[in-house]
Amino acid sequence: MARVLVVDDDADVVKMLGMILERAGHEPILAYSGRQGVEQALGSAPDLAIVDVMMPDISGHEVCRQLRACRGTAKIPLLILSARTQPVDRDAAMESGATAFLAKPVSPRELTAKIDELLSPVAARKAGRVVTLHSLRGGVGVSTLAANLAASLRAQRVPNVTLVDLSPSCGHLALHLRLRPQRSWAHLLERGTKNEESVRSLLISHPSRINLLAAPVSPTYNSSLSEAQSVFVARTLASRAQFVIVDAPSVLSPMCIGALRASDLVILVMSPDISSVQTVMGSLRKAADLGISGRKVHVLLNHPLGESRLTKAAIERALKRPVSFSIPFDPDQGRALSEGRPLSLDGAQSPLAVALGRIAAALIRAP
Numbered sequence: 001m002a003r004v005l006v007v008d009d010d011a012d013v014v015k016m017l018g019m020i021l022e023r024a025g026h027e028p029i030l031a032y033s034g035r036q037g038v039e040q041a042l043g044s045a046p047d048l049a050i051v052d053v054m055m056p057d058i059s060g061h062e063v064c065r066q067l068r069a070c071r072g073t074a075k076i077p078l079l080i081l082s083a084r085t086q087p088v089d090r091d092a093a094m095e096s097g098a099t100a101f102l103a104k105p106v107s108p109r110e111l112t113a114k115i116d117e118l119l120s121p122v123a124a125r126k127a128g129r130v131v132t133l134h135s136l137r138g139g140v141g142v143s144t145l146a147a148n149l150a151a152s153l154r155a156q157r158v159p160n161v162t163l164v165d166l167s168p169s170c171g172h173l174a175l176h177l178r179l180r181p182q183r184s185w186a187h188l189l190e191r192g193t194k195n196e197e198s199v200r201s202l203l204i205s206h207p208s209r210i211n212l213l214a215a216p217v218s219p220t221y222n223s224s225l226s227e228a229q230s231v232f233v234a235r236t237l238a239s240r241a242q243f244v245i246v247d248a249p250s251v252l253s254p255m256c257i258g259a260l261r262a263s264d265l266v267i268l269v270m271s272p273d274i275s276s277v278q279t280v281m282g283s284l285r286k287a288a289d290l291g292i293s294g295r296k297v298h299v300l301l302n303h304p305l306g307e308s309r310l311t312k313a314a315i316e317r318a319l320k321r322p323v324s325f326s327i328p329f330d331p332d333q334g335r336a337l338s339e340g341r342p343l344s345l346d347g348a349q350s351p352l353a354v355a356l357g358r359i360a361a362a363l364i365r366a367p
Contacts, residue, residue, distance in 0.1 A: 002119055003044065005029045007037030007063055008052035008081075017050060017111070024112045034058035038066050041073050048118055049073075050111075053082040053093070061096035061228075068097035068231060069261040071293055077118035081106060094195070095228040097235065128160070128238040131363065132263040133300075134248040134256070137279040140271045141304040143167075144333060144342075146247040147176035148352060150210050151344035152360035153243050160241040162203065162211040164233070166249050166259060168224050171215030173247055177206045178340025181214035185233065189223055196236045203237075208345055213237065230258025243363065257290060265363070266297045267325070270315075272308035277318050284319070298324035305329070327355045 004026045006017045011032060018028040029044050031037035034055045041049060049067065053060040060080055067073040077100070080093040085103040093101045102114060133146045146163060153161045165171035166185065174181050183202045191198050203211045213233070225233065237244045246259045260266055268283050270276040280299060287297050299319065301312055306329045316323055330352035336343045343353040344360075 002047040002115070003027045003029060004115065005031065005037060005041055005044070005046035005049040007031045007034060007040075007049065007055075007060065009033055009055045009057075010052070013052070020108045020111055021115075023108070024115070026115070034060065034063045037063050041067055042070060045072060046076060048077045048079065048115060050079045050081060051098070053080060053084065053089075061092060064093075064097040065228065065231065065261070066291075068235070069291060071264070071296060074264070079114060079118060092228075095226075095232045097228075097231060128241045128243055129264040129363070129366075130234045130238050130244045130246060130259075130262050131265045131267065132246040132248050132259050133267045133269055134250075134260065134283070135269045135276075135279065136250055136252065136283055137270075137276055138250050139304070140269050140276060141302045141327075142250075142269045143172040143176060143247050144304070144337070144352075145267075145269060145300070145302060145327065145356070146245050147173055148342045148344040148356045149360060150243070150245045151208065151342040152353070152356045153245075153363070154208050154210055155344055155346075155357070156360055156364060158242050158360075158364065159209075160211075160243075161209075162213065162237045162241040162244045164213045164237065164244060164246045164259075165215040166225075166230070166246060166255055167215040168249055168251070168253070168255075169215075169219040170217060171247065173212060174214050176337060176340065176342055177208075177210065177212060179204060179206060179212060179214070181212070181217070184214045184216040185225060186216035186220050188225060188229060188233070189220070196239070199233050199236045200240070211241070224253055225255040225258065227254040227258035227261070230255045231262040234259060234262035252286065260287065260290065260292055263292075264296060266292065267300050268297065269300050269302055271302055271304060272310040272312075272315065274310070277310075277315055280319060284321075300325040300327065302327045303329040304333075325355075325359055327352060 021028040031040045051060040078098045080098040080101045083104040150161045150163045165173040270280045301323045328351040332350045
């Protein structure tokens with residue numbers, strides 16, 4: 001038996017779906033509006049949700065986005081039911097985070113078969129974790145840390161690790177790995193995120209078996225992925241990888257917000273200086289405004305230019321929260337970048353590789 005949330009503003013439809021679920025041996029949880037559905041989901045921990053699209057308060061697409069953004073419901077199957085059945089409607093459902101789509105009216109047999117399929121061990125297998133590194137201030141080493149964190153995970157035998165470079169202005173992850181990508185996420189602006197394969201086809205592979213979704217070679221300042229597309233990309237890649245490491249842009253664009261919402265862990269990267277402290281304070285406030293749980297936001301103190309008089313303890317007092325991770329200055333990093341091989345790939349004992357190895361081990365151990 002599964003706990004199944006039904007969200008629809010039509011009381012007759014809700015009652016009918018509830019009866020179908022009860023006859024199939026499931027426990028229905030009934031909600032008569034989009035907002036009530038989100039509240040019920042957060043309070044009752046359903047195993048699956050059936051969501052209508054057209055509702056007067058918030059749409060079913062927004063319900064899906066909010067459930068995907070919450071830790072407790074981020075990975076449950078979401079089944080969209082809609083009388084609108086054009087390809088564009090199905091695409092919109094998938095981009096909002098839905099797992100599957102069925103057209104109204106739906107027969108009891110068809111509905112219960114789809115529910116059984118979505119709740120099967122294969123469909124319910126645990127998705128990988130999305131870890132986004134972000135700073136609203138450039139020059140603090142976000143790309144270096146993202147590349148080396150992915151390399152550390154591979155060095156500790158995590159089989160499937162994917163890097164995502166969301167920079168709109170010629171990102172650096174391909175440079176860190178000495179790759180010359182012919183494809184990037186910008187191709188999705190032309191093709192659209194119609195299905196998971198359209199995203200996976202853009203990945204390029206490094207000899208270390210790290211996969212990369214590269215940034216475009218030419219800047220795309222005036223166009224980038226929408227928030228929904230960014231969420232769809234992250235979730236799609238996480239369905240096949242143990243870890244997806246996202247290098248988020250420093251501009252808080254819809255694409256960046258989508259990555260943050262899709263993340264299981266957000267790492268705010270800072271350097272030991274006053275302006276970086278102010279930036280992190282603003283980032284923490286913005287994360288709260290976006291509804292991102294404080295439990296999944298962590299601060300990383302990086303020393304890209306050497307040690308500083310501003311101590312970790314002083315930074316923690318200013319932020320009124322602990323610094324979760326600290327990376328020491330590593331003089332070998334410049335050489336590693338010029339060679340196109342992250343220090344962490346070879347299991348090196350350099351300061352940066354050792355520190356990121358510890359972070360990678362902590363991520364692997366985390367439930």
